[in-house]
Structure formats: C-alpha cells, structure tokens
Amino acid sequence: xxxxxxxxxxxxxxxxxxxxxxxxxxxxxxxxxxxxxxxxxxxxxxxxxxxxxxxxxxxxxxxxxxxxxxxxxxxxxxxxxxxxxxxxxxxxxxxxxxxxxxxxxxxxxxxxxxxxxxxxxxxxxxxxxxxxxxxxxxxxxxxxxxxxxxxxxxxxxxx
Amino acid sequence: xxxxxxxxxxxxxxxxxxxxxxxxxxxxxxxxxxxxxxxxxxxxxxxxxxxxxxxxxxxxxxxxxxxxxxxxxxxxxxxxxxxxxxxxxxxxxxxxxxxxxxxxxxxxxxxxxxxxxxxxxxxxxxxxxxxxxxxxxxxxxxxxxxxxxxxxxxxxxxxxxxxxxxxxxxxxxxxxxxxxxxxxxxxxxxxxxxxxxxxxxxxxxxxxxxxxxxxxxxxxxxxxxxxxxxxxxxxxxxxxxxxxxxxxxxxxxxxxxxxxxxxxxxxxxxxxxxxxxxxxxxxxxxxxxxxxxxxxxxxxxxxxxxxxxxxxxxxxxxxxxxxxxxxxxxxxxxxxxxxxxxxxxx
Numbered sequence: 001x002x003x004x005x006x007x008x009x010x011x012x013x014x015x016x017x018x019x020x021x022x023x024x025x026x027x028x029x030x031x032x033x034x035x036x037x038x039x040x041x042x043x044x045x046x047x048x049x050x051x052x053x054x055x056x057x058x059x060x061x062x063x064x065x066x067x068x069x070x071x072x073x074x075x076x077x078x079x080x081x082x083x084x085x086x087x088x089x090x091x092x093x094x095x096x097x098x099x100x101x102x103x104x105x106x107x108x109x110x111x112x113x114x115x116x117x118x119x120x121x122x123x124x125x126x127x128x129x130x131x132x133x134x135x136x137x138x139x140x141x142x143x144x145x146x147x148x149x150x151x152x153x154x155x156x157x158x159x
Numbered sequence: 160x161x162x163x164x165x166x167x168x169x170x171x172x173x174x175x176x177x178x179x180x181x182x183x184x185x186x187x188x189x190x191x192x193x194x195x196x197x198x199x200x201x202x203x204x205x206x207x208x209x210x211x212x213x214x215x216x217x218x219x220x221x222x223x224x225x226x227x228x229x230x231x232x233x234x235x236x237x238x239x240x241x242x243x244x245x246x247x248x249x250x251x252x253x254x255x256x257x258x259x260x261x262x263x264x265x266x267x268x269x270x271x272x273x274x275x276x277x278x279x280x281x282x283x284x285x286x287x288x289x290x291x292x293x294x295x296x297x298x299x300x301x302x303x304x305x306x307x308x309x310x311x312x313x314x315x316x317x318x319x320x321x322x323x324x325x326x327x328x329x330x331x332x333x334x335x336x337x338x339x340x341x342x343x344x345x346x347x348x349x350x351x352x353x354x355x356x357x358x359x360x361x362x363x364x365x366x367x368x369x370x371x372x373x374x375x376x377x378x379x380x381x382x383x384x385x386x387x388x389x390x391x392x393x394x395x396x397x398x399x400x401x402x403x404x405x406x407x408x409x410x411x412x413x414x415x416x417x418x419x420x421x422x423x424x425x426x427x428x429x430x431x432x433x434x435x436x437x438x439x440x441x442x443x444x445x446x447x448x449x450x451x452x453x454x455x456x457x458x459x460x461x462x463x464x465x466x467x468x469x470x471x472x473x474x475x476x477x478x479x480x481x482x483x484x485x486x487x488x489x490x491x492x493x494x495x496x497x498x499x500x501x502x503x504x505x
Contacts, residue, residue, distance in 0.1 A: 040310075040311075040314075041310065041314070043314065043317055043318070043325070045322055045325065047322060051322060052323075053322070054326065055503075055504050055505070057504055058326070058501075058504040058505065059326065059327065059330065059504075060326070061326035061327075061329055061330055062326070062329075116325065118326070118329050120329050120330070120332070120333040123333075124186075124310065127183070127186045127187070127190065128186045128189055128190050128310075129189075129190050130190050131190075
C-alpha cells in the first residue's frame with residue numbers, strides 16, 4: 001500500500017511544469033488535478049541567450065514562469081536592471097488582468113526554458129472550469145492586495 | 160490537384176465552423192460535468208436528433224403535399240382552371256405583356272415540364288445522396304475530434320509561432336475565434352428569429368385565407384436562407400409563394416384577392432412578399448443589430464463586394480462564408496498593420 005502511495009506521488013512530482021507552477025502564489029491552494037488542468041493550457045518555450053521574452057511598451061498578454069535559465073528585467077531606456085530572475089521565479093502576472101503595455105523588457109541572459117500562461121488561457125480556463133478560474137482570480141487579487149499593502153507600508157516608512 | 164483537395168478543405172471548413180458554433184456550449188458543459196466527451200456527445204446528440212426529426216417530418220409532409228397536388232391535377236377541372244388562369248392573366252395585363260404569357264395549351268405543357276423537372280431534380284439529389292452522407296459523416300467525425308481536442312490542437316499550433324510573435328499570435332488567434340464565434344452565434348440567433356417571425360406571419364396570412372401549408376418548414380427554410388446575407392431573404396419567399404399558388408389553383412377568391420382591397424394580389428403573392436419584407440425589416444433593424452451587433456464591423460459596401468467575390472468564387476456557399484472570412488481577414492490585417500508599425504517592440 002505504501003509503495004503504491006509513494007509511486008503515485010512520485011509520478012506526480014516528476015512533471016517539471018507542475019513542479020514549477022505549484023509554487024507560484026496565484027496557483028497556490030489548488031489541487032493536483034486543478035494544477036494539471038492549468039499545466040495543460042500553458043505553453044513551454046525555449047529562449048536563446050540574449051533573446052527578448054518581451055520588450056518595453058509591447059502589448060502585454062500574460063505571465064511567465066522560469067523552468068530553467070535566467071531572465072533579466074530591465075529598462076532599456078535608462079539601462080536600470082530591476083531584477084534577475086531564476087528557476088521557479090515568475091514575472092508579468094499583471095498582464096493577466098489588464099492590457100497595459102509592458103513597463104520593462106525581459107531578456108534571457110542564459111539559455112532559458114519558460115512556461116507562458118496568457119490572458120487568453122485564463123479566459124478559456126474561466127469558461128471551461130469556472131470554479132478553478134475563480135480560485136485563480138481570487139489568488140491574483142490576494143497577491144495584488146499583498147503588494148499594495150507592502151507598497152503602502154514602504155510609503156509610510158519613507159515619510 | 161486542387162479539385163482533389165477541394166472536398167477535403169470544404170469538410171474541414173464545415174467541421175471548423177460547427178466546432179466554433181458548439182465550442183462555447185461544450186466548454187460550459189465540461190465546466191459543470193467535468194467531462195468533455197459527455198459535453199460533445201450531448202450537444203451533437205441533441206443537434207443530430209433534431210436534424211433527423213426535421214428532415215423526416217419535412218419529407219413526410221412534403222410527400223403529403225405532393226400527393227394532394229397530384230390528386231388536384233388528376234381532377235378534370237384542373238386543366239380548365241389552369242386555362243382560365245392563363246386567360247385571366249392575359250386579360251389583366253397590358254397588350255405588350257400579354258404576348259409574353261403563353262397560350263393556354265402551352266401552359267399545361269409548361270406546368271408538366273416544370274413538375275417533371277422537379278422530380279428529376281429530386282432523383283438527381285437522391286443519386287448524390289451517397290456522397291452527401293459520406294461528406295456529412297466525415298464532417299461529423301472531424302467535428303467530434305475538433306471539439307474534443309480543440310484546446311490541444313490550438314496549443315500545438317501555438318508551438319509553431321516564433322517567440323518574437325508569441326503574444327501577438329495568441330492575441331490574433333483569440334480575436335479570430337471571437338470574431339467567427341460571435342458572428343456565427345449571432346447569425347444563428349437572427350436566423351431563428353426570422354424563422355419564428357415568418358411562421359407567425361404565415362399563420363396570420365392563413366387566418367385571412369391564404370391557405371399556405373407546410374408553414375413551419377417554410378419558416379425554417381426562410382430562417383436558414385437568411386444566413387446568406389442580402390439574397391437569402393428573397394430565397395425564403397419562393398417556397399411560400401409556390402405553395403400558395405399550388406394550394407389555391409381553382410380558388411376564385413384567392414385569384415381575385417387584393418392586398419388591403421387596393422393592390423391586386425392573386426394567390427396572396429404580394430401579401431406573402433409584404434409579410435417577408437416586414438420580417439426582414441424587423442430582423443435588419445431590431446434583431447440583427449442586437450444579436451450580431453458590430454461583430455464584423457464591415458461597411459455595407461464592403462459586405463456587398465465581399466458577397467460578390469464569395470459568390471463568384473464558390474457560389475452560394477461562398478456567399479455564406481464570405482462575411483466571416485472577411486471578418487477573419489480584417490483581424491489579420493489589423494494585426495499585420497500593428498506588427499509593421501510596431502516592429503521595434505517585437
């Protein structure tokens with residue numbers, strides 16, 4: 001019984017896409033089956049060294065999760081580097097909600113493998129699995145709320 | 160080479176269109192039952208059963224209509240009635256036009272030939288029924304596969320988009336899907352309302368003695384014909400006028416009937432035309448703007464040009480698909496212009 005149980009769970013954890021997305025805050029609290037449904041909608045992409053994932057001001061369509069490699073988020077105008085993201089990190093999640101252009105560029109500074117989850121995928125998900133769609137939207141709202149609270153705190157502290 | 164692929168392409172186009180029509184409902188059922196095959200089975204099952212029931216009932220009712228008409232023809236006074244009709248029409252028309260009306264004995268010959276032609280067409284249709292069933296079966300199979308695997312197919316397609324165009328490609332695919340789906344669902348809703356309104360209109364005409372049979376079928380045919388923009392509405396009136404004439408030959412009251420007591424309307428012909436014009440006006444001014452809206456957003460002039468191109472290239476089917484195809488081209492063009500203008504962003 002124990003062997004079956006272990007094998008069952010080992011099999012689950014083998015999928016790198018599932019492993020990566022289960023750690024993302026907007027996919028937290030989701031069951032294995034729900035994560036599988038999401039993984040089924042995502043797009044795995046490979047990026048060469050110095051290839052742009054997206055450019056500043058480009059129309060934004062969705063978020064990315066890094067499976068492996070390294071991504072640099074920077075402002076091409078000022079040359080400021082905002083972040084260097086590694087395996088398991090995610091970026092661009094705001095694009096799931098609004099259609100504002102990208103505020104910075106994302107460049108692959110190592111050969112990278114990313115998972116893309118886009119607004120059209122979220123809309124499809126809401127139609128096909130409304131409960132799951134609602135959970136993701138709630139998680140997104142929670143993540144944004146937390147960020148807002150953090151920004152407020154930082155603003156108060158800076159005063 | 161091309162003629163060989165044409166039926167396959169048509170099958171795929173039809174399957175894709177049916178998939179687009181049913182996709183939302185299948186997604187909805189899947190969301191509630193957690194089973195996609197069940198959704199596909201339910202939707203296609205209900206649709207196929209309805210189509211079979213409609214065709215079955217239509218054929219049996221048409222059979223009855225033909226039987227009644229044949230009986231009428233066999234009566235001695237039918238030829239006399241037809242002769243009288245020819246004479247009456249000749250008398251009521253100015254001299255120039257009356258020459259165009261054939262002699263009374265020729266009328267019977269024309270009527271006979273007309274009926275023979277109809278039966279020959281039905282036989283030819285039955286002859287091609289084999290290939291029709293094969294095509295329908297293949298379309299059904301393709302539709303089932305597409306409906307079940309649609310999202311996976313789409314994902315596979317996205318794999319071929321280069322990274323540079325990934326996001327814009329996804330947006331384009333989504334917009335095309337929305338464009339076609341909105342247009343088709345709107346058209347189906349508009350066609351259904353035209354069918355219902357035509358049925359009501361025909362029932363009202365019957366109340367005034369029009370004696371039109373197969374009302375529900377005529378209404379459905381009018382609704383279906385309405386799917387072809389601009390020309391469709393006129394196709395819809397033809398069966399109603401034909402049946403009114405068939406049923407009223409020999410009926411003096413129907414022959415001398417006049418619309419609003421002023422305009423001569425033999426066999427309620429102008430009543431039927433007026434009724435269909437009213438239905439079209441209701442559809443064009445109230446229903447279509449409401450359900451189809453600005454889904455395609457093409458200028459009426461562009462619609463006419465697109466219809467002409469579709470009709471010239473493929474015939475009636477081309478006219479049916481011309482508008483959604485133009486809608487897709489419009490989306491593609493918009494994205495291509497965006498890409499050309501903003502190539503530095505990609």
